[in-house]
Amino acid sequence: MAAEEASSSFYDNTGVSAVFLRIFRAQYNLGELTTQQAFDQVIGPATHADKCAYTQTLKAEGCEFLGPATVKVSHSWRRPLHESIDAMLDYAAKRPDQDVFFWHDLFCRNIHTDLPASEKSSGLRAMGKTAGEVLLVMSPWTDPDALQRGWCVWSVMGAVEDGVPVTMGLPEREAQRMKEAVLADSNTLVNALVTVDADRSVCDDKEAETLLRSKFAEYASGGGLAVLTLEIKARMRTWLLDTVAGFAEVLVASDASGEALKLLRLAAVLRDFADNARAKRFCERALEVLRTSEGEESAVTATAYDQLGLTLHSMGDYAACMEMYEKALKIKKSALGEQHADTAVTLNYMALTHERKGDHAKSLAASKAAVKVQLPILQRLHPSKVAALGDVAVALSRSGQQEEGRQILQACVRALTAVYGSSHPIVKRYDSFLQPQT
Secondary structure (H helix, E strand, O other): OOOHHHHHHEEOOOOOHHHHHHHHHHHHOOOOOOOOOOOOHHHHHHOOOOOOOOOHHHHHOOOOEEEEEEEEEEEOOOOOOHHHHHHHHHHHHOOOOOOOOEHHHHHEEEEOOOHHHHHHHHHHHHHHHHOEEEEOOOOOOOOOOOEEEHHHHHHHHHHHHOOEEEEEOHHHHHHHHHHHHOOOOOOHHHHHHHOHHHHHHHOOHHHHHHHHHHHHHHHHHHHHHHHHHHHHHHHHHHHHHHHHHHHHHHHHHOOOHHHHHHHHHHHHHHHHHHOHHHHHHHHHHHHHHHHHOOOOOHHHHHHHHHHHHHHHHOOOOOOHHHHHHHHHHHHHHHOEEEEEEEEHHHHHHHHHHHHHOOOOOHHHHEEEEEEEEHHHHHOOOOHHHHHHHHHHHHHHHHOOOOHHHEEEEEHHHHHHHHHOOOHHHHHHHHHHHHHOOO
């Protein structure tokens, strides 16, 4: 009985509303205070005398912005408190018709006392189940600190096992950083997913660390954290793509060329993850804007045709894909000239689609046309494009056009050697095709 009473006072299932969070943020100058510092400087002193959760103090004061918790917040105490508050306010703003009350342990747990790790673990898990949803604060978005904290990973694992939804929340500042990063380099999403590894999670308390490690090992019939990591990545991938699509939705309303080009970049990110339906819609909208703002004969508009073509290729609609490429090629030849590097880009796209359709002759013809454009400017091309040209040269050699393929390959080896040096694996690979075959 004593243990149950201790656990009950330790976990107050009362949550705080978005109105409370806005008032609290306005009342205290939080700045970059971490959650731990906010407890030390604000919540701790306010609850020290009664040794209770802050929500219990608020109840005694007649606070009207409290209610049964509907969302349990999982976060890192090492991160700024405003990040958790931002994520909670964003969550509530997206559900205006719901009465949302957040169970955030800074406000809702009696931090002046502690429980044995076994009781703490069961209490945290029960809180997630009682609330009915877990909000995981993803900050920094590239490598969320919460996923490196043992108790947070425990909360996620419990939610997955209990069938409780896990929603990922992004603080306002991190959302802006994510948008800027994705627009600059689509690989940042891949990098973020690769980084996720629940096995990196730790607890500051040795007893808790030992307990959680034993429970983690039992997860998924002994699959352990390796299985949980895959499940977290799957949820995170969906969340990341939904977030990128959200950025794109904002741009859809704009008729500005610059915003349309951003829309194309975001569509390319979605396409890279096979989210083709949304990518297609955003490409079509960008093309519509650019045709109006830049004109049908603009090279910028041709880029939109290319991007829509790539998306249609990913969807397996090769006829429609080739139609987009043909329009892009016609515009580029007129606006840039037949010998421009961007013209070669479209020719290479066409070659890939012909190859996928099984039309090797047309694929080779398009590749040769691209080679003709690229050879004179080989030294200015990115190494990845030079390497792609090397693959074309190898294909030419294997198709019986050995001399032509050899000349192109020699030029590629010289260009790649200038960048990487003669000992680089890709240089050695292409150089091996130039050696006499025994």
